[in-house]
Amino acid sequence: MATIITKEQQEKEKMVTLVSSDSEKFVVEQKVAEKSHVIKMVMNCCGIESPIPVRRVKGDILKSILEYCEKHSKGEAQEVMEKWDKEYMDKAEKDLVFFHDLMLASHFLHIQELVDLIAVTFAGMLKMKSPEEIRQKFNINNDLTKEQEEHIMTTFGWAFQPI
Amino acid sequence: MKRKEQQSALRRRKKAKTDSDEQNDEDRISKLPDELRSYILSKLPTADAMKTSLLSTRWKHTWTSVTNLEFDFGQFPKFKGRNSAFTKFVNQAIITHDGLDIQRFHLQLYAYRSKLPYARFWISFAVRHFVQELELCIPKIALDKLPDLLFTCESLRLLKLDLSGNVLKLPTSVTLINLQTLHLESMSFRDDNVVWELISSCPKLENLTLNNCSMYGMKILNICSSELQNLSLLNCQTFSSCEVNISAPKLKTFRYHCSLVRKLSLEHVCTLTKADIDLHGSLYFVKRDKELSNRAIRILKELDNVRTLTLSARCTEYLSTAIDLLGSFSCNLRTVKHLDVAFWSHKSYIKVLSSLLKCCPTVETLSVGIDMTFTGYSDVPLKNVKTTIPKCLLHKLKTVKLRNLVGVNKLDLVKFLVKNAEVLEKIITVSKEGVVKERTVEWIKSRAQSLVNSNRKTT
Structure with a gap:
């Protein structure tokens, strides 16, 4: 977890301050922030002395992302990480708005591992579901014309038969 | 006045609610x-x-x-x-x-x-x-x-090829310059050159797996690769006269789950840290043939840099018959720090284990499991192996894990370990159902003492 610590410690552990779009401050170790390719580039060119603004990401999302980065910078055993990732995703996917923002933010910050994890979870939500079920889950409005729909149905009819 | 305030607060709350609903309803x-x-x-x-x-x-x-x-x-x-x-x-x-x-x-x-x-x-x-x-x-x-x-x-970069038993045929020109991982599954090789040619056309190859391949057409399997780090030979069918030569200076892990071949050699392999050996094929001939017994032991002799060694139950069965037939057994496994061995339910397993441990004097963690899947021969009497528990000094052994061990099997082994391992700290047991228990050596010793005391009282 991102915690605020004293200035002496900050110098000792090479800490960096990140500021979310709603001005929430997070002080994390440099190696944690480095998990984001974008932040890494910013740190490389501007140093870690002054706080780095992450303008497109809100505090609650940034907090969750840093939690992920911190866990993934420890180099723990693969099975431990897989279990942790699953629990992290189970928690995140409960709130679709949050989950959606999490994906956008990790994409924006260029944390490929996390984008990948979220994409797999998203894909899991789409699998084995009929188009109608997916539309309901994500509030998708079907704006296809009758002709378009019929065209798809005749080309790939086999795919839409009930199992 | 108060009522007005309440009403407006209610309205505000209502508005907030519809806002968040809208947010949720958005696609x-x-x-x-x-x-x-x-x-x-x-x-x-x-x-x-x-x-x-x-x-x-x-x-x-x-x-x-x-x-x-x-x-x-x-x-x-x-x-x-x-x-x-x-x-x-x-x-x-x-x-x-x-x-x-x-x-x-x-x-x-x-x-x-x-x-x-x-x-x-x-x-x-x-x-x-x-x-x-x-x-x-x-x-x-x-x-x-x-x-x-x-x-x-x-x-x-990665090629996984399964030919469902078909023969692998290569064109005249093969160059896979960026290939790092190659899996060849369920195919047969018609001659010695096919695999060699394919591997030598992949200069960046790091991971190679041959699984369920038929090598009946081959006399020699040559695996020469300068970058190879992980090699698995699994369930491949070979003639026992076949020879396997591996030359890979960067090899780190080696898995061999195939039958015994005439010769298995690991040349220029000095970075190998992990080996996992399972020997396939009938034990019938091993019991009668010194040459086959020697082959099993020779494989272990090739692994002289390994730090983590895993031996399957069938592999230890080969070794025990070899030990029985040859009377003694020696090979140098001085670098092994982690040893994971399995046995078939077998009264004499402890003697085989101690012979094995003698070759691994610096082992730090030991994992012993009983493999219950086997139903063939049970309890082959080992004639030439001494029946008393031999002394085997283990100066470094700290942790022991026992999988699926019950009754006398477990008791004998715990006795043996407590007696021989000087710095042993704890014994972890994992039951068949997956229940894990951790005991310190002090606890075991005091428990044994109290059992002895209570026995005296009753007699």
Whole structure:
């Protein structure tokens, strides 16, 4: 977890301050922030002395992302990480708005591992579901014309038969 | 006044509620950038990705820009005209694909029971789109020969090839300059050169697995690779006269789950840290043939740099018969720090274990398991192995894990360990049901003492 610590410690552990779009401050170790390719580039060119603004990401999302980065910078055993990732995703996917923002933010910050994890979870939500079920889950409005729909149905009819 | 305030507060709350409802009702997934939506669909089999085309106009073409194409005939719905519908679908997916590079292409035709010349076109399509990971299962009946250009694909980093028993035929020119991982499964090699030629055409090869391959056509299997780090030879069928020569200076892990061959040599291997050995084949001959017993021991002698060693129950059975037949057993496993051995339920296993431990004087963690799956010979009497528990000094052993050990088996081993291991700290037991218990050596000793005391009292 991102915690605020004293200035002496900050110098000792090479800490960096990140500021979310709603001005929430997070002080994390440099190696944690480095998990984001974008932040890494910013740190490389501007140093870690002054706080780095992450303008497109809100505090609650940034907090969750840093939690992920911190866990993934420890180099723990693969099975431990897989279990942790699953629990992290189970928690995140409960709130679709949050989950959606999490994906956008990790994409924006260029944390490929996390984008990948979220994409797999998203894909899991789409699998084995009929188009109608997916539309309901994500509030998708079907704006296809009758002709378009019929065209798809005749080309790939086999795919839409009930199992 | 108060009432007015309350009312306005209520109104505010109501408004807040409808705001958040609206937020929840919004179709957010469709508003994700195209790039992310096709990335999500790339995590699905292509048939599932295609189904999203029926969601809305925004989704209609998203599936055509996936970077992962995955076609599994076994997962395709079963109905009359299935074969042609599958072919048509793959063709359509390939024709409508937006032309971007393909990261992964997976084609599983195991259950396809007729000719499929299109497969050649599909594979070529993937190669022309700079595929990096190619996973193919192509039975002979569908396609007898893979397209030549597959073997000169520059973009390829991973190749998993399953030929369902068909013979691997290589074109005259093979160069896979970026290939790092190669899996060859369920195929047969007609001569000695095929594997050697393929491996020597992959200068960056780091991971090689041969699984369920028939090597009856081969006298020598030569694996020479300068970058190879992980090698697995699994369930391959060989003649016992076959020879396996491995020369890989960067080899780190080695798994050998095949039958005993005439000679297995690991040359120029000095970085090997992990080895996992399981020997296949009948034990019948081993019991009668000193040469075969010697072969089993020779394999261990090749592993003189290993830090983590895993031996299967069948492997230790080979060793115990070898020990029995040869009277003694010695090899140098001085670098082994972690030893994981399994035994068949066997009264004399402890003697075999102690012979083995004598060869591994610096072992720090030991894991012993009883493999209950075997139902063949039970309890082969070991004539020549001494019946008393021998002394075996273990100066470094700190942790022991016992899997599936019960009753006398467990008691004997615990006694043996407490007696011989000077710095042993704890013993962890894992039952068949997966219940884990951890005990310190002090606890075991005091428990044993109290048992002795109570026994005295009763007598």
